[in-house]
Amino acid sequence: MESVRDRMTSSRILIIGAGWAGISAAHSLMLAGVPGEQIVMLERAPRAGGRAFSFTDKEQGLDLDNGQHVLLGCCDQFVQLLGDMNIANAYRFQPSLNIPVYCEGAWGQLFSKRLTGALHLLPGLLSYAHLGMLDRVRALRAAPGFLHPDVEALDAMSFGDWLRKNGQTERTIGRLWDLVGTAVLNGHVDQISAGLAAESFRMGVVAGWQQARLGLFTRPLGDLADDAVSHLQRRGVTVRFNTAVDSLLFEGNQVMGARLRDGQNWVADTVISAVPHDALWRMLPDVWQRHADFQGLQKLAWSPILNAFILYDRPVTQHDVFASTQLGGMFVFNRAALVGEDHLDGRWLSISISAADRYRALSHDEIGAMVQKAIAEALPEARDANVEHCKVVWQPRATFLASPGTAGKRLNPTSAAQGLLIAGDWTNTGWPASLEGAVRSGQAAVEAWLRGGRKQPDLPMTS
Template sequence: MERARDGMNDAHIIIIGTGWAGISAAHSLLEQGVPPHLITMLERAPHPGGRAFSFADEKRGLTLDNGQHVLLGCCDQFARLLSQLDIRDAYRLQPLLDIPVFCDGTWGRLSSKRLAGALHLLPGLLTYAHLSPLERVRLLRVAPSILRPNVAALDSISFGAWLRQNGQTDRAIGRLWDLVGTAVLNGHADEVSAALAAESFRMGVVSGWQQARLGLFTRPLGDLATEAITKLQGLGVEILFNTAVTELQIRNARVTGVRLRGGDMFAAETVVAAVPHDALLRMLPSRWRDDDDFAKLQSLSWSPILNAFVLYDRPVMRQDVFASMELGGMFVFNRAALLGLSQYAGRWLSVSISAAHSHRGSEADELARKVQSALAAALPEARAAQIQTCKLVWQPHATFLARPGSWSARANPTTSVQGLLVAGDWTNTGWPASLEGAVRSGAAAVEARLEPKLSLTS
């Protein structure tokens, strides 16, 4: 498997992982003029997509995603990648942000207007039914800091502590900031960095009505990843599935290739490790795990997401999506309607519960009953309907947990090993863990390949 090594464009490049970070890296290499036959993608699973894949429900034959992902209008690089790979009809954006919210038996609404900048949120927040008039006015105290967050100063404290410093009550935090923030950051307000939370709200919510629109996928995630990989293969990129990398080969502080399960060696002068942070640590020779660039990754931990796919015998839901304060906060999607499956529209729902640590010890039957009860509380039609299927899908390693101080723990694309680049939604993209962050990380790794690292440590 040796490749020619007579210059940058003749050096063989390995990309470990076929998630969206790896897909983005491969596409970016092609954009930079790297011949496709010099690019090899290695994937340990039998399918692409990383942590955003699909599978079939054996009982009903319906295609389930391992987690319900969404986009915002600000996710421009993911949208660009889909366009350049000619992947069509992947999602649709709401005309304006509009999310019904169920809480304590009543409905409210998070919505925006076509107004400039952060003003697009003002009418909706000042009429948000789940906050008192005083709590709505106090929201304005947070606005200046979110418009220009001081990342260095805010990373040391939790989002919840910072919100309280800015006059937000626990009720306002739970009914607004935590409801939205947990869906974005997969961590509750008292668990996550105020820096990343404020920056995420700035980019995705307050920067304008177009950026804040919710994007809902209209095709299974696995189909999108498969189509992207097929396009790359058609362009000449080599992609090997069921091929696990067990160790990175490093000599004299320079990557020389990878060792595969079974002992085979695969030589390369550049390796893009588009894998989770803990997988990268396992691939490193033990001598390198204490290196400054990699040791900090040990402080990153995981946060789980619980997903439930519920099929009723009749339509119970009319809207595309709504949020509920039940079960610590959940988002409910009219999955069949979004996918265009008219026979199941309003009957087949997808429920996503982020930062689901508190539910990890519960039995599956108990969790299913809680999900069904939460849906029945919000949807009157569900109370008389019969449930035909309730499938729970855990993502124990859904995203990294953006704890206070985690900003500096996220890796840069370049490392102290020459030729070893890292990508993934957990890297230092400035974004929360998301498909957009993954795509940006892959492009950033390839861009860094053209810029020599200023200083290397061995």
């Protein structure tokens, strides 16, 4: 029988996955004093960034992101990582939150003022045109519930049930809470955990005007990931693309490394898994798939995001970003203005529809027509404009679905599998699936490694 050390390559620390969780883990290891030469990162794809990547549209030659990501002012660790790696001109924050909202033939606005704590929301909610005065007052009464939420207790309840319990009408839910909550958590209010929703609103909205600011990327996401990997490589980290891991290697309860698809074994003192939950589960031997620490991985579901990129023959908007309640809620970005393609300003739009399961049966042509109709309803300038190009991009596995009861299925950095550390935006970061959550998960894995934390197995295990 072939042993772990046959056809062997070795390193001190092996990171599986070159997304932002893996990038963060590598950077955190070097901050902790680990030489880059002792770190190897393996990535099955031909590029970095994980699910936040870019590609060039063959017909127009435009750089498209696979999905339109945004930041909030509370995403301080992702911003810090970009700064540490000298990745410049990556994003810009709004001076304060300001999102025009289209709903049923009228425009309103979600905005904040530079007021202390949750008071920054007061002017915007009291003047929000898509709600009557009574519903605005009810929305304000719900806000204190986000200040100190009992996340664990609320996790068993849906966000929709929590909102209704706190006096929110269906009109308020559809025009406010679901519109914002779906964009943040990629699930509609009746699909997602009240605990994670309340914690997300606390961190990103209620905590203060600076935390609530919207951050817009000004470069393609793939360029940022490429810059990050280049930074790691210059400091000695080995990064191998097109290198798929087939399985994790165990000796007893100890992870010894990974077996690659080509049959090579990569032996390491420590393995950091920075891949999606289902990819980690597939890499585990059968006996570990059945272990209590990992059984929850199969119960984490995915939620898709639908993206459309539309190029008009003339400018149709002056907004950098706006939201619409159409199509279950969509956010529209003036991509040309964001990434500096001045000749296409107002013409080249990126549209993002979260939790888009309802549209999976439609063809790309049907989706394109549907989105164009919704844009034309909101933007009069688009009604007479010609569409030069429309590209539909599905993210079928965009994020895990933060359904009620999900908190107990999100793994901590350590488990009974000794020598294995676990990262990824789906892990138990306390954050929704996001770039910030990914970065924090990589940091948490390294912090656990520094503590030497090990969880003893419940039962003797064999490989």
